[in-house]
Amino acid sequence: MATRVWLALCIFTLTLVAQTQTTTTRRSTVRATADTTISATPDQALISVGVETRAATAQEAAAQNAVQTQAVLDALRKQLGANAEIKTTNYTVSPLYNYPPNASPVLTGYMVTNTVEVTLSNIASAGPVIDAATQAGANQINSLTFTLKDPKPIRAQALRQAAVKARGHAEAMISGLSGHLGTLISVEEGGTARIYPAISTNGAGDAKSTPIQPGSVQVYASVTVEYEIVQ
Numbered sequence: 001m002a003t004r005v006w007l008a009l010c011i012f013t014l015t016l017v018a019q020t021q022t023t024t025t026r027r028s029t030v031r032a033t034a035d036t037t038i039s040a041t042p043d044q045a046l047i048s049v050g051v052e053t054r055a056a057t058a059q060e061a062a063a064q065n066a067v068q069t070q071a072v073l074d075a076l077r078k079q080l081g082a083n084a085e086i087k088t089t090n091y092t093v094s095p096l097y098n099y100p101p102n103a104s105p106v107l108t109g110y111m112v113t114n115t116v117e118v119t120l121s122n123i124a125s126a127g128p129v130i131d132a133a134t135q136a137g138a139n140q141i142n143s144l145t146f147t148l149k150d151p152k153p154i155r156a157q158a159l160r161q162a163a164v165k166a167r168g169h170a171e172a173m174i175s176g177l178s179g180h181l182g183t184l185i186s187v188e189e190g191g192t193a194r195i196y197p198a199i200s201t202n203g204a205g206d207a208k209s210t211p212i213q214p215g216s217v218q219v220y221a222s223v224t225v226e227y228e229i230v231q
Contacts, residue, residue, distance in 0.1 A: 027228050027229075028179075028228070028229040029185060029226050029227065029228055029229060030170050030173055030174050030179075030181075030226070030227055030229055031170070031224060031225070031226045032166045032167070032169035032170035032173065032224070032225055033166060033169070033190060033222065033223070033224040033225075034162050034163075034165035034166035034168070034169055034222070034223060035162055035165075035190065035220065035221065035222035035223075036158055036161040036162045036165060036220070036221055037158070037218055037219065037220045038154055038157060038158045038161070038218070038219045039216040039217070039218060039219075040148060040154045040216065040217045040218075040219060041216065041217070042123060042146035042147055042148060042197070042214055042215075042216070042217045043121070043123065043148060043149050044119065044120065044121060044123065044146065044147050044148060044149045045119075045120040045123040045125075045126045045144065045145070045146050045147075045214070046117060046118070046119055046120075046143070046144070046145050046146075046147065046197075047117065047118045047120065047126060047129060047130065047133075047141070047143070047144050048089065048115060048116075048117050048118075048141070048142035048143045048144075049072065049115070049116060049118065049130070049133045049134075049138040049140060049141055049142065050090075050113055050114060050115040050116070050138065050139070050140030050141075050142055051065055051068045051069045051072060051113070051114050051137060051138055051139060051140070052065075052111060052112070052113045052139055052140055053065040053068060053111070053112050054096065054109055054110065054111045054112075055109055055110060056109045056110075057109070057110060058093050058110040058112070060110075061093070061109070061110045061111060061112040062093065062112050064112075065112040065113075065114050068137040069114045069116075069137075071136045071137045072116070072133050072136045072137050072138045073086065073116070074136070075132045075133060075135065075136035076116075076118060076129065076132060076133060076136075078132070079125075079128060079129055079132040080118070080120075080125070080129065084118065085118065085119040085120075086116055086117070086118050086119075087116065087117055088114065088115070088116050088117075089115050089116065089117045090113065090114075090115035091112075091113070091114050091115070092111075092112070092113045093110060093111075093112050094110065094111045094112075094113075095107055095109075095110055095111075096108045096109045096110060096111055113140070115140070115142060118133075121149070123146060123212075123214055126144060126212045126214075127210040127211060127212045128210075130144070130210045130212075131210055144212070145197040146197055146214040146215065146217060147195065147197040147217055148195065148217055151195050151219065154195075154217075154219045155195070155219060155221065157219075158219045158220065158221035159189065159221045159223060161221075162221045162222055162223040163187065163223045163225065165223075166223045166224065166225045167181070167225060167227075170225060170227050174227075174229050177229070178231070179229045179230060179231050180229075180230045180231075181227045181228075181229075181230070182227055182228030182229060182230035183227070183228045184225065184226075184227055185226040185227060185228055186225070186226045187223065187224070187225045187226075188223070188224045188225075189221070189222070189223060189224075190221075190222030190223060190224050195217060195218070195219050195220075196217065196218040196219075196220065197217060
């Protein structure tokens with residue numbers, strides 16, 4: 001009987017100690033999230049140009065497109081040099097139909113589209129490159145965007161600024177509770193830092209060159225921090 005009582009007292013004591021330890025390790029914390037956007041000057045341009053041809057048959061449309069696209073590629077390499085960064089991004093062959101009222105669609109021919117993307121390290125050459133492409137036979141300028149060759153430094157700067165702002169938010173919240181920031185418990189990036197390329201606002205072309213006005217690249221970052229509250 002005495003042994004049972006002693007075991008019961010030991011179990012009660014261990015349980016009480018465990019509960020006390022659990023209570024004492026519980027901490028009050030504060031979480032804060034902040035984001036920031038940095039504007040950067042672009043140093044790279046991406047131009048998407050295309051050649052669209054139509055003919056009665058797919059073979060004819062493809063043959064015409066091949067000749068016209070090759071002329072565009074030759075003009076771009078002449079403008080930018082043999083090592084120009086040019087790549088095909090899309091090639092499609094599509095049937096064309098006429099849709100008469102109250103009748104079945106009628107096949108009228110085929111359309112072939114070949115799209116290439118040009119990467120420019122010298123963004124000032126965007127206008128002349130567009131002119132060279134259109135004069136050689138490109139009949140589509142799909143997009144012109146400006147971005148950064150190496151976005152990592154700007155991304156890191158945006159994350160640092162967001163982290164500083166998040167700490168400031170946490171301090172502001174606990175100051176109203178007469179508390180202070182304690183140990184940093186966790187820090188998380190709120191999703192991947194994003195880069196928003198600048199879109200060209202080109203005006204009407206003139207006899208010399210298509211005018212291009214690049215905007216700023218926007219780099220966005222978000223950070224969430226959690227601190228212990230010290231009273």
